[in-house]
Amino acid sequence: MADGIGKHPPAGGRICVLGAGFMGCVIATLYAHHGYEVVLCDSEPSMLDSYRDRARPIAATLAGDPAAAEAIVARVRGEAALPEAVAGVFLVHEAVQEVLETKQAVFAELDRLCPPEVVLATNTSSFLISDISARVTHRERVLGIHYITPAHIIPVIELIHGEATPPELVEWGRAFVRSIDHVGVACPERPGFLINKIQFAMLTEVYRLMDEGLATRDDIDAAVRLSIGPRLALWGPLLTEDLIVSKKTALAVTDSLWRQTGDESYAGRKVLRDLVDEGHLGAVTGQGWYTFDAPAGQVVEERDRQLRTLLDWLRDADPVGHLNVR
Numbered sequence: 001m002a003d004g005i006g007k008h009p010p011a012g013g014r015i016c017v018l019g020a021g022f023m024g025c026v027i028a029t030l031y032a033h034h035g036y037e038v039v040l041c042d043s044e045p046s047m048l049d050s051y052r053d054r055a056r057p058i059a060a061t062l063a064g065d066p067a068a069a070e071a072i073v074a075r076v077r078g079e080a081a082l083p084e085a086v087a088g089v090f091l092v093h094e095a096v097q098e099v100l101e102t103k104q105a106v107f108a109e110l111d112r113l114c115p116p117e118v119v120l121a122t123n124t125s126s127f128l129i130s131d132i133s134a135r136v137t138h139r140e141r142v143l144g145i146h147y148i149t150p151a152h153i154i155p156v157i158e159l160i161h162g163e164a165t166p167p168e169l170v171e172w173g174r175a176f177v178r179s180i181d182h183v184g185v186a187c188p189e190r191p192g193f194l195i196n197k198i199q200f201a202m203l204t205e206v207y208r209l210m211d212e213g214l215a216t217r218d219d220i221d222a223a224v225r226l227s228i229g230p231r232l233a234l235w236g237p238l239l240t241e242d243l244i245v246s247k248k249t250a251l252a253v254t255d256s257l258w259r260q261t262g263d264e265s266y267a268g269r270k271v272l273r274d275l276v277d278e279g280h281l282g283a284v285t286g287q288g289w290y291t292f293d294a295p296a297g298q299v300v301e302e303r304d305r306q307l308r309t310l311l312d313w314l315r316d317a318d319p320v321g322h323l324n325v326r
């Protein structure tokens with residue numbers, strides 16, 4: 001990693017958010033809320049003029065009261081000229097539109113303007129970091145910091161590393177997103193990164209079910225909302241598996257799906273077979289993907305308490321009903 005980047009982002013340091021559109025507006029406001037000095041840059045002056053109006057509702061959600069919200073948006077300085085916008089910053093977070101040539105040109109310019117100790121981050125949703133930084137000399141300071149909409153509420157951020165990104169920069173990214181009360185999850189550049197890869201595995205099946213007329217819209221949503229959805233929200237896919245099924249059964253089901261469909265992607269993976277071979281079947285044996293310190297009976301009681309609490313809350317809150325959809 002370039003000398004001078006340091007292990008931690010400087011508290012209260014200056015950040016340039018490049019692109020004041022949908023995402024740049026939220027990201028700049030979030031950084032200002034957490035005490036950073038923010039310069040918001042956009043080649044379109046009207047985007048800078050309209051920033052405060054667009055940012056107020058976001059700042060209000062973050063701050064909880066209108067006066068504090070006003071103070072947050074007032075801390076963001078608009079600047080149309082890139083050289084002035086990046087002066088004295090420790091981080092540039094690029095959020096221009098998803099056009100590879102535009103991002104490549106922007107990064108080449110940023111590389112020319114910023115000393116090597118300035119971290120260059122991209123909010124790209126789909127491009128490879130290595131492609132975006134193709135024309136960058138100091139590629140070791142380029143990192144994907146990818147927010148999930150709504151970025152000021154969803155706590156997780158993908159930290160995407162390209163072929164030239166050192167592990168130290170990923171750790172720097174974790175420290176930075178911690179400083180704004182978010183959680184970083186690291187993944188190498190690849191189509192879908194981490195979250196879309198998982199999300200679209202499910203959506204692809206849902207589209208197929210709809211396309212083939214095998215299930216209705218309402219049944220699909222109810223099936224997910226009232227079964228796998230709450231479990232995933234509480235524990236994620238791997239801890240959920242440990243808590244609800246023996247690895248032997250999980251492997252038998254994947255193998256059965258594989259035999260019935262001939263679809264290789266169902267074939268039980270080596271990681272799963274290894275756990276079965278080692279007898280690490282999940283909470284039931286005290287070891288699966290996770291190690292359980294409490295006895296299985298106690299784990300089951302706690303599991304059920306958590307799930308019941310969430311399902312009771314969902315039933316009472318009636319989130320779908322409150323959206324007024326038909």
Ligand SMILES: NC(=O)c1ccc[n+]([C@@H]2O[C@H](COP(=O)([O-])OP(=O)(O)OC[C@H]3O[C@@H](n4cnc5c(N)ncnc54)[C@H](O)[C@@H]3O)[C@@H](O)[C@H]2O)c1
Pocket residue numbers: 018019020021022023024041042043044047094095096097098102106123124125126146147148149
């Ligand atoms: N919209 C989402 O929900 C979402 C979620 C996660 C990530 N992203 C990613 O965030 C990025 C931004 O998306 P968006 O939806 O905010 O786009 P957007 O079109 O709303 O905003 C892009 C802004 O960049 C400005 N811009 C373009 N070229 C510029 C340049 N050379 N210098 C300065 N400003 C420039 C434009 O004037 C515009 O205001 C994209 O990479 C997108 O894929 C979007």
